[in-house]
Amino acid sequence: MARTLKDLRPVYVVGVGWHRYQNPSDTPYVTLGVTAIREALADARITWPSAESAYVATALLGMASGRPMLRHLGATGIPLSHVENASASGSTAFRQACIEVASGLTDVSLAVGVDKRNPVRRDSTGMDNLAEDAIAQFTHFSLLTNEYAHRHKVSFEDIARVAVKNHRNGAKNRNAQRQQERSLDEVLGGKKVAGSLTALQCTPIGEGAAAAIVASEDGIKRLGIDPGRAIRVIGSTARSERVYAAGLGFDAVLTKETTEIALQEAQVSPQDLDIIELHDAFTVEELHYIENIGLCPEGQGVHLLKDGALDIGGRCAVNPSGGLIAMGHPIGPTGIGQIGEITLQLRGEAGARQHPKARTGLAHMVGVGAVCYVHLLQRP
Amino acid sequence: METLLKPTLYTSEGALLGGRCTCGHVFFPMQGHGCEVCGRHGADLQPMALTGRGKLLSSTVVHLHADKARATPFTIGKIALTDGPVVRTLLVDPVQQIAPGTEMVTALVPVGTGDDGSAILDLRFKPEH
The missing domain is CATH 3.40.47.10 (Thiolase/Chalcone synthase)
Structure with a gap:
C-alpha cells in the first residue's frame, strides 16, 4: 500500500521570499531568482550552504537556466533539477522538495520559481486541428x-x-x-x-520569482530555525x-x-x-x-x-x-x-x-x- | 473547382474524419498514436466518419487576437457532436449570439483562392435551422 506525505516524516516551510511580480523589463532572470532566494534564506535565518538540494521551476527560460543563477549564491555542488509543468511548474517543484525532505534523503531543500515573459513553444503532436490557433x-x-x-x-x-x-x-x-x-x-x-x-478579469502575465525553503524537524533543530514560525x-x-x-x-x-x-x-x-x-x-x-x-x-x-x-x-x-x-x-x-x-x-x-x-x-x-x-x- | 483547406480533418460533404477504438471510444481527429481511454493502438483504431451534427455547449465572440491574419471579431463555438467528441472551432457567423443547446451542423465556407484559381474551403459550424 502506497503511503501519503503525512505518513512520512513531517516537513515544514521555514523560509519564503519573492522578487516582485512585474511587467516585462530588462531585469535579468538571475536578478529575479537570487533576490527571491536571498529573501527566503533571510526569512528562515539560515545561509545558502544549509540548502541540500534545489528545484528550479521555470516554463519559459529554456534549457538549464538554474546553474547560471544559483552559482551567484556560492556554488556548493548540491543536486539541482529543473521542473517544467506549465502553470503548475512552481507547485511541482515545491512538491518534489517536500517529498525529498519527507523521505529522509535531505533535511533542507529549496524550491524556486523564476520566469520572464518569453514566447511559449510547444512542439506538434503530428495531429492537425480545426482552429486551435484561433483559441x-x-x-x-x-x-x-x-x-x-x-x-x-x-x-x-x-x-x-x-x-x-x-x-x-x-x-x-x-x-x-x-x-x-x-x-x-x-x-x-x-x-x-x-x-x-475584460482585460482586468484576466491575469497579466509578467516576470518575477518566488522561493520556499522546506525542512525536516532534524534540519530545524540542527540549524536553530524558530519552530514557532515553521508551517x-x-x-x-x-x-x-x-x-x-x-x-x-x-x-x-x-x-x-x-x-x-x-x-x-x-x-x-x-x-x-x-x-x-x-x-x-x-x-x-x-x-x-x-x-x-x-x-x-x-x-x-x-x-x-x-x-x-x-x-x-x-x-x-x-x-x-x-x-x-x-x-x-x-x-x-x-x-x-x-x-x-x-x-x-x-x-x-x-x-x-x-x-x-x-x-x-x-x-x-x-x-x-x-x-x-x-x-x-x-x-x- | 474547390479544394479543402484541411482534407485530413473533413470531407467536401462536411463529415468529420474521426476514429473509433474497439473499446467503443469515438474520437476526433483520426489518429494512430493510441486510444485516450484504453491505450489500444494500431488496427484497434479505425477511421470513422462523424456526422458533423451536434449541440452547442457554448460560444463566445472574440474581440482580441494576437495573429493579425485572423481578423476580429470572430466566434468560437464548443459543440458536443452527436457521435460523442466535443470540438471547438469557428462558427460561420462572426458575431451571432446562439443559445446553448442549439442544434448545429457543419458548413464549408470559402477562405481563399488557390494557385489554380479554385476556391479554398474551410469547415465551420452553424445552427441547423
Whole structure:
C-alpha cells in the first residue's frame, strides 16, 4: 500500500521570499531568482550552504537556466533539477522538495520559481486541428464563463466581482504586479477580450520569482530555525486529466478529484480552510474552483462572493495575495508564491492582508495539458 | 473547382474524419498514436466518419487576437457532436449570439483562392435551422 506525505516524516516551510511580480523589463532572470532566494534564506535565518538540494521551476527560460543563477549564491555542488509543468511548474517543484525532505534523503531543500515573459513553444503532436490557433486561453475561459452564466443564471457583472476582490487584496501586497484597487465599473469598462471577459478579469502575465525553503524537524533543530514560525505541509496531491463526459469542464472536474484526495489524506474538511490560494487566471475560475473544492454547492459561489465570505476577514479568505489576477502569474514562480502567501498568513505575518486566526490553508494550481496540484498547510 | 483547406480533418460533404477504438471510444481527429481511454493502438483504431451534427455547449465572440491574419471579431463555438467528441472551432457567423443547446451542423465556407484559381474551403459550424 502506497503511503501519503503525512505518513512520512513531517516537513515544514521555514523560509519564503519573492522578487516582485512585474511587467516585462530588462531585469535579468538571475536578478529575479537570487533576490527571491536571498529573501527566503533571510526569512528562515539560515545561509545558502544549509540548502541540500534545489528545484528550479521555470516554463519559459529554456534549457538549464538554474546553474547560471544559483552559482551567484556560492556554488556548493548540491543536486539541482529543473521542473517544467506549465502553470503548475512552481507547485511541482515545491512538491518534489517536500517529498525529498519527507523521505529522509535531505533535511533542507529549496524550491524556486523564476520566469520572464518569453514566447511559449510547444512542439506538434503530428495531429492537425480545426482552429486551435484561433483559441487563446482567454477564449477557453470565456466559453466556460458563458456556460457557467447560462447554467446557473448568474450575471456577468457578478462573475466580474472576483476581479474587484482580488485587486483589492493585491493593492495591499508589495509583491503584486497590480497594486491598484478597481471598482466594478472599471473592471467591466476595460478592454474587451472575448465575450464578457475584460482585460482586468484576466491575469497579466509578467516576470518575477518566488522561493520556499522546506525542512525536516532534524534540519530545524540542527540549524536553530524558530519552530514557532515553521508551517507544516500536511498534504500534497497531484493528478492529470482523464477523459470526462461531454460538457464537463476538465479544469473543474480535475480540481474536484485532486482536492478530494488531498483533503481526505490530510483529514481536513473544506469548512476547516481559512485560506485558499487558487488559479484565478480568469474570473470564472475562482467560482468553479471554490465550488469544486467544496466551499459551497455548484452555482452558489457568487452568493459567497457578494456576502463577503471570500474576503480577508470573511469565512475563508480566497486569494488574499491578490491571486493570479492581481498578484500576477509569471508561470514558474506562481505556485511557490501561493505557498509563500499561505505561510505568511498562517504565521500571522501577512500585515495589512492578515486573515484573523488563520490555521489551515490550501494552495491550488492547474496547468495546461492538464495537471492539477493541491497542497495543504497548517500551523502546528 | 474547390479544394479543402484541411482534407485530413473533413470531407467536401462536411463529415468529420474521426476514429473509433474497439473499446467503443469515438474520437476526433483520426489518429494512430493510441486510444485516450484504453491505450489500444494500431488496427484497434479505425477511421470513422462523424456526422458533423451536434449541440452547442457554448460560444463566445472574440474581440482580441494576437495573429493579425485572423481578423476580429470572430466566434468560437464548443459543440458536443452527436457521435460523442466535443470540438471547438469557428462558427460561420462572426458575431451571432446562439443559445446553448442549439442544434448545429457543419458548413464549408470559402477562405481563399488557390494557385489554380479554385476556391479554398474551410469547415465551420452553424445552427441547423
